[in-house]
Amino acid sequence: MTVANKLAPAKRLRRMHDQLGAAYGPQYWWPAKTPFEVILGAYLTQNTAWKAVERSLANLRAAGALSLEGLRKLPVEELQRLIQPSGFFTRKASALKAFVAMLDEEFGGSLDALAAAPTASLRKRLLDLPGVGPETADAILLYALGHAVPVADEYLRRIAERHKLLDPSDGRIRYDALADLTRRAFAADPPASHAPLFNEFHALTVAVGKAHCGRAPRCEGCPLVLDLHHVRNAR
DNA sequence: CGCCAGGCCGTGT
């Protein structure tokens, strides 16, 4: 597999970004008011509909626990009850407590101090936390801490699969392959624009994903329809 | 009613 062969899918993905932007417009992501709310949402939305996450966030807001201080003094049992609507609540409650404990013990309870750490080591530290995998870590890095990292998700995986953006012969479609593909898609853009592009791209991925990229694809009216011949050829 | 959602983790091969 030559480098030239791997370039085309990245360019196609870059064009898909423009198509999605034209169709959906600016997304203004992440849907949250503070970095800490982003982090809460990133945990809560794991394999969970955002609608359910909103109910949990509303519960937390009513309990005054949308802030770091608020969550810190909340007993884990109470936290479980408040986030119950978004599912997996025992895991997510203890995972959120572990995040706060890490922040307090290693960064003086400061998100700014956390954000100041180098991207690579910070990502590793996040991945070491319970309940934090690559997508959650990258969502926190990009949307809460302002680091220029791509975020891959199940929708992007399906897009890559259905549009044949990744060659099965050079590896299965796993998270890092999707992230690398996204990085290559925007590699020719000015470095300073990478963070906002990654931001917008993932938001657009979710927008199109919710509408068209379910387990059963609903390609009718999909903005990526211009690329659909790749899918048709494959079927 | 059954399927599914903006994953992650432990276990078994």
Add this chain to the structure above:
DNA sequence: ACACGGCATGGC
């Protein structure tokens, strides 16, 4: 290295 089941709720 991968596959697979468990985790849990609520919307549609």
